[in-house]
Every structure is written in structure tokens, then in C-alpha cells.
Amino acid sequence: MSSAAPRTAGQDHLWSVDEHLEDILATVRPLDPIELQLLDAQGCVLVEDVTVPVSLPPFDNSSMDGYAVRVADVAGASEEFPAVLEVVGDVAAGQAELLQVGPGQAARIMTGAPLPPGAETVVPVEWTDGGLGEGPVTGMRARSLAPAGADGHVQVYRPAEARAHVRAKGSDVKAGDRALEAGTVLGPPQIALLAAIGRGTVRVRPRPRVVVLSTGSELVQPDEELASGQIYDSNSFALTACARDAGAIAYRVGAVADDAETLRSTIEDQLVRADLMVTTGGVSVGAYDVVKEALSHVGDEDEAGSGIDFRKLAMQPGKPQGFGSIGPDHTPLLALPGNPxxxxxxxxxxxxxxxxxxMGLDDVHRPTTRATLTADQALTSPKGRRQFMRGTYADGKVTPVGGAGSHLxxxxxxxxxxxxxxxxxxxxxxxxxxxxxxLR
Known part of the structure; x- marks a missing residue:
């Protein structure tokens, strides 16, 4: 993976939200395509069109359990005057050698089995006596035919039009059709289609591997006892879940104490499995803002073009941000503030x-819309900052949830x-x- 170098600006420069995002998207590059097995490609983006090599279905087949017959042989059939046909054998799904159905004959056929030569239509078993000579098959008896391979006759009580209950060859997709186009995200239905047309592997951009770690000596893992001054680490869980929701393969690293050398060592150890790194906490101006301390000069030791630029953004919440790349592969790193x-x-x-x-997607942003604000009082926002307030949206209306505090x-x-x-x-x-x- 290659990436361009992020822009830098003076420490006093106040970045807009749009400038910061534009810099990130101009720097990050789509991952190189690889060939993956179908199930490993779930959630990935196709990089090439997929053409159908063989029609689907590949042959005319029955959509019902019943009898394959000639149309003329059942014309005018009724319960009072059924058509009586000679049963010449069975046609099962997957059967290679097919029976020949001639005048006055019928072949038992199972759902998915190929239509045998000479047959023109399929009569459902419910329209017959099931080869048992007991009248039309109904209820539980509709599930069974006469014993496989039994000689005899079947009575048909209704006529059938040509190709009734027959799935035509190529009625789903035809050989040479485009099954999926480049840019398609492979979900379960797309995986099913690829398997149905015989594709075992596919060329895609892989799901990015994202490593998430939080910083702070006050952080304790859930299920552990809290001591005085400690809080549970929620950010690493939240952001790992966010990364997975976005389509990534995400790895959560336990909270790192406020020690710059420990943090830097942890990040370097994680680079081997990261296409993108995300840190949370330690990017403000406090005495223990270890992310800035650990990474501000990382470019001095790594290859040219590496380094993290720490910025102030004209937004609330989220004013302090960091962005850049680290390590020999220039892995992108986004350093986020620590408030949840x-x-x-x-x-x-x-x-x-x-x-x-x-991932190589064209549309990378959450959808936006316009809505009417419903609230008990006016919303206030600091001048010069773009504010993002939590809310609930329904039917063209949005209602604020909670206050503006970044800890809520x-x-x-x-x-x-x-x-x-x-x-x-x-x-x-x-x-x-x-x-x-x-957000949903």
C-alpha cells in the first residue's frame, strides 16, 4: 500500500473540518487487489466485472415434484376423464442419463431434475393420483409419489400448458452476461451468485485491517475492579466496533499507560497487522498527552514522508486531531481525542x-439529509466552530439527545x-x- 504525504501547516493554523477530511482522503490510497476464496471475500469490493461462464440454470429443469409429459397426452384431462399414462421411470436431480418420454408416457420427475427428451411440460403430483390409482393426491399424500422405479400407470386429472412448471435454461442469467460489475460489495446474495456460476475465487480489494488502541493510565478493562480515579476503557471498544461496522477487520489493543516509550513500542509492534492505525486520547495540550510526545517526531527516524501532524480543528466536539503515517510502509495513523x-x-x-x-468504495461518507429541528429551546453553538450534536431522526424531524458535553x-x-x-x-x-x- 502506498500513500501520499499529509499536508502540514503552522501550529497556530486552525483547520476546518473539510480541510482535514480532504487531506486524509488525498493521502489514503485503496489497498492493492488480491484473489480471495469466496467466503474470505465477503464484505470486499470487486475490482473487475464478472462474466457468466455458463447459463443459470444450465438446463431446463422442473420446479415441482410431478410427472414430465407431452402436452397432447394431457389435453382435456379431468377428474371424470383422467389421462392415463405409462410411467417409464424416474428423473432425479443430478441424473446424467435421461429417459425418453414418448406418446402416452410419463416420467416421474423431482424438483431441480432436468426435463427429459420428449417431455414438454410438468404436471405437479397434486394433479395426479401419484401413480397409486387412488384419485387426486391431496394433503400429506401430496408429498409422495409411487415407489421409485415401480412400473405402472399414472392418472392425470388436469391439462398442462407447454413448459408449465419448467425453469428454462438461462432464465436466471445467460452465458456471456455480466453477473456483477466492478465496485460491487460482496454480500451473501453476491457470494451465492458467484458460487452458482462456478466461481471459487474472485479478485477484490481486501477489507482493511484496522488497529485501535486507547491511551491513559486511568483506564481499566471492563470486569476489573475500579480504584479511585479510574474509569473503564470504553473508547477502544467503541472504535473497534465502529471499524467493523465500516467494513474493516478490526483489532483492539488494550489501553496503554501514559508512557511515551511504551506507546511507541506498542504501535511499532502492531504495524505488522495494520493497514490503518487509530489511537484515542493524548492529543491535547496536557502534560500527559503521550500520543503527541511519542509520535510528533517519528518522521525523523523513519523514511522520508512519515510523521504525524497534530492539529486544531474548527469543530466541536473533537478540536484536537492528529493525522499522518508511520513506519516503513507509511501506514496511515489517525489520532483522535480521548473524550468518548x-x-x-x-x-x-x-x-x-x-x-x-x-476498501476502494466510491461513496465513503455517511448519508446526509435535511430535517426540521424539534426541541424545547434553541440550540447554541460556539462562533467559528462547526458543531455536531447527537440526535434522533424520524419522518423528516430531528430531536437533540443529551447535552453538548463530550463525555455523555x-x-x-x-x-x-x-x-x-x-x-x-x-x-x-x-x-x-x-x-x-x-448514523444507522
């Missing part, structure tokens, strides 16, 4: 588009949208139409 809401919003705005760019995890859990307040707007009255980023 700040890290989550930053992921949605910056990391998710980076992951989907690595509970409110975040109930939100399914972000309300966007532009940089030049300081107050939004209820009933105003606003931009909304949809």
Missing part, C-alpha cells in the same frame, strides 16, 4: 471515510444522527431546517 463523544464523532467524520477509501456516553447510545450546526451559526431555533448526518 469526541472520539466517536471524529471516527464517523474522518476514520470511517478513510476505511472505506482503503449514555446520550450517544440513544442517538442515530448528528445535527450539524455550521461555523457561522451561533443559535438554531426550533422549527429550523438543519443538516443531519444519518
Amino acid at each position: 463523544v469526541s472520539s466517536y464523532v471524529s471516527f464517523e467524520l474522518f476514520v470511517r471515510p478513510a476505511i472505506r477509501t482503503l 456516553v449514555a446520550a450517544l447510545a440513544h442517538a442515530d444522527a448528528l445535527i450539524v450546526v455550521p461555523e457561522n451559526v451561533e443559535s438554531v431555533e426550533p422549527g429550523t431546517e438543519v443538516e443531519v448526518v444519518l
Whole structure:
């Protein structure tokens, strides 16, 4: 994987949200294509059109259990005057050698079995006596035919049109058709189609491997006892889940204490399995902001073009951000703030588009819409910053959830949208139409 170098600016430069995102997307490059087995390619993006090598279905086959017959032999058939046909044998799914159906004859046929030569249509078993001579088959008896291979006759009580209950060769896709086009994301239905046309492998851009780690000596793993001054590490879990939701293969690293050398060593150890690294915490101006301390000069020792640029963005939450590349392969690294809401919003705005760019997708952003603000009072926003507030969206309306605090995890859990307040707007009255980023 190759990537361009990120832009740098003076420490006092206040980056806009758009500038920061543009720099990320201009730097990150889609992963190189590889050939994968079908199930390993689930969630990946095709890099080439797939052409159908053989028609699907590859032969005319029955859509019902019943009897393969000639149309003329059942014309006018009724319960009072059934057509009586000689049963010449069975046709099962997967059978290679087929019977010949002549005038006055019928062949038992199973669902999916090829239509035998001479037959023109299929009569469902429910329209017959099942070869038992007991009248039309109904209820539980509709599930069975006369014993396989038994000689005898079948009575047919209804006529059938030509090719009734017959799946025509190529009725799904024909040889030479384009089954899937480049850029398709392979989900279960696409995997099924590829397998059905005989493709065991496919050329795709692989799902990116994303390593997520959080920093902070105060962080404790869930299920452990909290000591005074400690909190549970939620960010690494949230962002790992976000990365998987975006389509990545995500690895969560346990929280790293506030020690620059330990953090740098941990990041270097993780590079072997990372197409993208995400850190959370330690990017502000505090005395223990170890991410900045550990990575600010990483480019001095690595190859030219590496290094992390720490920035201030004109946004709330999420003002402090870091972005650049690290290691010999120039692996992209996004350093997010440590407050839970700040890290989550930053992921949605910056990391998710980076992951989907690595995947080779054309549309990398969450969908946006316009909605009417429903609230008890006006929303306020700091001048010069683009604010992203949590909300719930339904039927063209959006309602704020929780306050503006970047620590309010509970409110975040109930939100399914972000309300966007532009940089030049300081107050939004209820009933105003606003931009909304949809998160579900």
C-alpha cells in the first residue's frame, strides 16, 4: 500500500473540518487487489466485472415434484376423464442419463431434475393420483409419489400448458452476461451468485485491517475492579466496533499507560497487522498527552514522508486531531481525542471515510439529509466552530439527545444522527431546517 504525504501547516493554523477530511482522503490510497476464496471475500469490493461462464440454470429443469409429459397426452384431462399414462421411470436431480418420454408416457420427475427428451411440460403430483390409482393426491399424500422405479400407470386429472412448471435454461442469467460489475460489495446474495456460476475465487480489494488502541493510565478493562480515579476503557471498544461496522477487520489493543516509550513500542509492534492505525486520547495540550510526545517526531527516524501532524480543528466536539503515517510502509495513523463523544464523532467524520477509501468504495461518507429541528429551546453553538450534536431522526424531524458535553456516553447510545450546526451559526431555533448526518 502506498500513500501520499499529509499536508502540514503552522501550529497556530486552525483547520476546518473539510480541510482535514480532504487531506486524509488525498493521502489514503485503496489497498492493492488480491484473489480471495469466496467466503474470505465477503464484505470486499470487486475490482473487475464478472462474466457468466455458463447459463443459470444450465438446463431446463422442473420446479415441482410431478410427472414430465407431452402436452397432447394431457389435453382435456379431468377428474371424470383422467389421462392415463405409462410411467417409464424416474428423473432425479443430478441424473446424467435421461429417459425418453414418448406418446402416452410419463416420467416421474423431482424438483431441480432436468426435463427429459420428449417431455414438454410438468404436471405437479397434486394433479395426479401419484401413480397409486387412488384419485387426486391431496394433503400429506401430496408429498409422495409411487415407489421409485415401480412400473405402472399414472392418472392425470388436469391439462398442462407447454413448459408449465419448467425453469428454462438461462432464465436466471445467460452465458456471456455480466453477473456483477466492478465496485460491487460482496454480500451473501453476491457470494451465492458467484458460487452458482462456478466461481471459487474472485479478485477484490481486501477489507482493511484496522488497529485501535486507547491511551491513559486511568483506564481499566471492563470486569476489573475500579480504584479511585479510574474509569473503564470504553473508547477502544467503541472504535473497534465502529471499524467493523465500516467494513474493516478490526483489532483492539488494550489501553496503554501514559508512557511515551511504551506507546511507541506498542504501535511499532502492531504495524505488522495494520493497514490503518487509530489511537484515542493524548492529543491535547496536557502534560500527559503521550500520543503527541511519542509520535510528533517519528518522521525523523523513519523514511522520508512519515510523521504525524497534530492539529486544531474548527469543530466541536473533537478540536484536537492528529493525522499522518508511520513506519516503513507509511501506514496511515489517525489520532483522535480521548473524550468518548469526541472520539466517536471524529471516527464517523474522518476514520470511517478513510476505511472505506482503503476498501476502494466510491461513496465513503455517511448519508446526509435535511430535517426540521424539534426541541424545547434553541440550540447554541460556539462562533467559528462547526458543531455536531447527537440526535434522533424520524419522518423528516430531528430531536437533540443529551447535552453538548463530550463525555455523555449514555446520550450517544440513544442517538442515530448528528445535527450539524455550521461555523457561522451561533443559535438554531426550533422549527429550523438543519443538516443531519444519518448514523444507522
